[in-house]
Amino acid sequence: MTECPDTEQQPPMLAEYQACLAKMQHDAAVGRFVPDLFARTCHRLATHRQGDFPRWFASYQNMPELPVQSVRFDTPAVTVLGHISPQQQKDLHARLMELHPWRKGPFDLFGVFIDSEWQSWMKWQRLAPHLPDLTGRRVLDIGCGNGYYLMRMAAQKPALLLGADPGLMPMMQFWAVEKYARSGACVLPLAMEELPASMPVFDLVLSMGVFYHRKDPVGHLLGLKQYLAPGGRLILETLVVEGDAMTCLLPAGRYAQMRNVWLIPSVAWLVNLLEKTGFRQVRCLDESVTTFAEQRQTPWMRFHSLPQFLQADGQATVEGLPRPRRAIISASL
Numbered sequence: 001m002t003e004c005p006d007t008e009q010q011p012p013m014l015a016e017y018q019a020c021l022a023k024m025q026h027d028a029a030v031g032r033f034v035p036d037l038f039a040r041t042c043h044r045l046a047t048h049r050q051g052d053f054p055r056w057f058a059s060y061q062n063m064p065e066l067p068v069q070s071v072r073f074d075t076p077a078v079t080v081l082g083h084i085s086p087q088q089q090k091d092l093h094a095r096l097m098e099l100h101p102w103r104k105g106p107f108d109l110f111g112v113f114i115d116s117e118w119q120s121w122m123k124w125q126r127l128a129p130h131l132p133d134l135t136g137r138r139v140l141d142i143g144c145g146n147g148y149y150l151m152r153m154a155a156q157k158p159a160l161l162l163g164a165d166p167g168l169m170p171m172m173q174f175w176a177v178e179k180y181a182r183s184g185a186c187v188l189p190l191a192m193e194e195l196p197a198s199m200p201v202f203d204l205v206l207s208m209g210v211f212y213h214r215k216d217p218v219g220h221l222l223g224l225k226q227y228l229a230p231g232g233r234l235i236l237e238t239l240v241v242e243g244d245a246m247t248c249l250l251p252a253g254r255y256a257q258m259r260n261v262w263l264i265p266s267v268a269w270l271v272n273l274l275e276k277t278g279f280r281q282v283r284c285l286d287e288s289v290t291t292f293a294e295q296r297q298t299p300w301m302r303f304h305s306l307p308q309f310l311q312a313d314g315q316a317t318v319e320g321l322p323r324p325r326r327a328i329i330s331a332s333l
C-alpha cells in the first residue's frame with residue numbers, strides 16, 4: 001500500500017489513507033479487504049470531478065499544528081481542548097470556515113465552536129441508549145458525512161470505526177477535525193456502491209439519512225446485509241411519513257427543496273421491507289418531527305435550511321408535502 005495502482009500522479013490525501021488503512025490491515029476480519037479498499041479509495045481520489053477539492057485540500061494542509069491537551073467524544077460537541085493564542089484561534093477559525101458548509105456537528109476545536117446546521121447530538125441522544133456496548137466491536141457507518149457519529153462512538157473504544165461517504169467536502173471536514181481529535185476513525189470517500197459488495201465483518205452497520213436518497217430501496221437493504229457479521233445489528237435512520245404498511249411517499253418533484261429524494265416510507269412499510277429482506281427483530285426505536293432547534297441556518301452553514309423549506313405555518317414543506325419526520329429502526333441478522 002505505497003502508491004495508487006491506477007494513476008501516475010499520486011492524489012491528495014493518500015498519506016492519510018495509507019495510514020488509516022495500514023492500521024486496519026492487522027484486523028483479523030477486515031485485513032483481507034484492505035488492499036481492495038485502498039485501490040478503490042485511490043481510484044476515487046484520482047478520478048473525482050470535484051473542482052473545489054484542491055482548494056479544500058489546501059485549507060486542510062494549512063491547518064496549524066496545535067497542542068492538544070485532551071479530547072471529549074462524550075459531549076454534544078466533539079471537543080478538543082488545548083491552550084492556543086487568539087491569533088492561532090483566528091487562523092484555525094479561518095481554515096475551518098474555508099470548509100463551509102458544516103452540515104453535521106457541532107465540534108469545538110480549541111474554543112472555535114463549529115455550530116453546524118444540524119444539532120447532530122439530538123439524533124445521537126435518540127439513538128445512543130439503544131446501541132449495544134461497542135467496546136472492541138467493528139462499526140461501519142454508510143453515508144457518515146463528516147464522521148460526527150463515528151467520533152461520538154469513539155468514546156466507547158470500538159476496535160474499528162469505518163465510514164464511507166462519496167462527498168469529498170464532508171471527507172475533508174472529517175480529516176480537519178481528526179487532525180486534532182485523533183478518534184482513530186477512517187472515512188473513505190466512497191459511496192456504498194463503491195465498497196466491496198460483501199464484507200460480512202461488522203457488528204454494527206449504520207445507514208442514517210441515506211435510504212430516501214436511494215433509487216432502489218430493496219437493493220440498499222440487501223446491500224447493507226452484506227456488511228453485517230452473523231448476529232450483527234443494523235441501524236437504519238430515514239425520513240418517514242405517517243401511515244400504515246401500505247403507505248410510502250414518492251415525491252413527484254423536490255421534497256423540502258431536495259432534488260434527490262426518491263421514496264419516503266412509513267415506519268410500518270419499512271418494517272415490512274426489512275422483514276421481507278431477511279432482517280429479524282425489527283423495531284422502531286424513535287420517531288420524531290424535525291424541529292427548527294435541530295436543523296437551522298448558522299454562520300457555519302449559511303444556505304437555506306429547515307425554516308426556509310417549510311410553509312409559513314410550519315405544517316407542510318414548501319411543496320405542500322408532510323413536514324420532515326424521521327425514524328430510527330433497529331434490525332438484526
Ligand SMILES: C[S@@+](CC[C@H](N)C(=O)[O-])C[C@H]1O[C@@H](n2cnc3c(N)ncnc32)[C@H](O)[C@@H]1O
Pocket residue numbers: 104120142143144145146164165166167170190191192193207208209210213
Ligand atoms: C442526509 S446526510 C446524512 C449524514 C449522516 N449519516 C447523518 O445521519 O447525519 C446523507 C449522506 O449520505 C451520503 N450519501 C448519499 N448517497 C450515498 C451512497 N450511495 N452511499 C453512501 N453515502 C451516500 C451523502 O453524501 C451525505 O453525506
